[in-house]
Amino acid sequence: MNKPTTAIFLLLLGSCFSSPPPVEQPAPPPVVELPMADQHARIQAQAPTATTSSAAPHKVILDGVETPADWDDGDTFSVTGDDGERTRMRLFGYNTLESYGPVHRWGTWTPRELYALAKQAGEVAGSEEWSCSLRTGEGGYGRKIVDCPDLRHQLLALGLAHVFAIDNEPDSADLETQQKAIADGAGMWSKGAPAQLITSLHSLDEKPDQSQTYNRVASTTTGKAQEQPHSETYTACQEVCVGKAPPDGDGSCMVYVPFKQRYGESRADCLVME
Numbered sequence: 372m373n374k375p376t377t378a379i380f381l382l383l384l385g386s387c388f389s390s391p392p393p394v395e396q397p398a399p400p401p402v403v404e405l406p407m408a409d410q411h412a413r414i415q416a417q418a419p420t421a422t423t424s425s426a427a428p429h430k431v432i433l434d435g436v437e438t439p440a441d442w443d444d445g446d447t448f449s450v451t452g453d454d455g456e457r458t459r460m461r462l463f464g465y466n467t468l469e470s471y472g473p474v475h476r477w478g479t480w481t482p483r484e485l486y487a488l489a490k491q492a493g494e495v496a497g498s499e500e501w502s503c504s505l506r507t508g509e510g511g512y513g514r515k516i517v518d519c520p521d522l523r524h525q526l527l528a529l530g531l532a533h534v535f536a537i538d539n540e541p542d543s544a545d546l547e548t549q550q551k552a553i554a555d556g557a558g559m560w561s562k563g564a565p566a567q568l569i570t571s572l573h574s575l576d577e578k579p580d581q582s583q584t585y586n587r588v589a590s591t592t593t594g595k596a597q598e599q600p601h602s603e604t605y606t607a608c609q610e611v612c613v614g615k616a617p618p619d620g621d622g623s624c625m626v627y628v629p630f631k632q633r634y635g636e637s638r639a640d641c642l643v644m645e
Contacts, residue, residue: 430500460516472639475569475626477622478565495525502521504518541593566590567614572611575601575603586599
């Protein structure tokens with residue numbers, strides 16, 4: 372093999388073992404730093420959807436200040452101040468059924484069914500953040516009166532509360548909302564509405580120094596909750612009715628349970644849910 376031929380051969384042989392030319396890679400996209408608010412939004416969008424109970428803010432905007440609220444039921448909540456003092460609040464203009472046990476009855480409702488509706492009212496109250504304001508006066512049992520208009524309308528529309536006016540005239544818009552809920556058979560009205568609804572019972576022996584006590588009864592037509600004086604002594608778990616007793620009449624009944632027997636180890640037998 373002469374020298375030119377040898378050179379050509381060596382050149383071809385080297386090309387077989389040389390590395391291929393590098394392939395040009397596209398440039399990576401520029402890194403964009405999201406504003407902090409957008410980063411939070413993205414994280415929340417990627418997170419699993421929370422249930423109503425775990426997502427409930429349990430707060431109210433009380434006179435313009437965001438305030439943690441511990442809801443007892445649909446018409447009562449408590450707030451704790453910076454000094455640790457706990458203050459209970461009674462909602463203005465409406466009442467929900469008692470949630471300490473199955474104590475209400477009217478129409479063909481069973482007490483347990485109405486108890487479930489009472490608990491539902493509390494769940495609705497604790498599921499959103501409501502704008503509220505303090506009112507003058509007392510709500511009984513050391514409670515302050517608070518007005519949360521949007522919550523009141525919501526519970527009345529769902530049939531989870533009824534109009535409740537003691538020392539004032541009921542709001543006409545609230546009455547219209549309640550009458551529509553009754554006509555639509557919403558919530559507690561799905562099996563009819565009693566003419567009178569017992570909201571609280573008191574036994575004469577609660578205040579032995581007095582000759583009379585009272586039960587409070589609300590009209591589902593006027594919304595007024597009036598005292599009905601009496602001189603009777605009730606026993607724990609005794610049922611008291613107003614009007615013609617259900618299921619045949621349009622009255623309502625409520626089971627009397629002294630306050631000391633509503634909670635804890637001393638809970639009355641009629642409240643125990645098996």
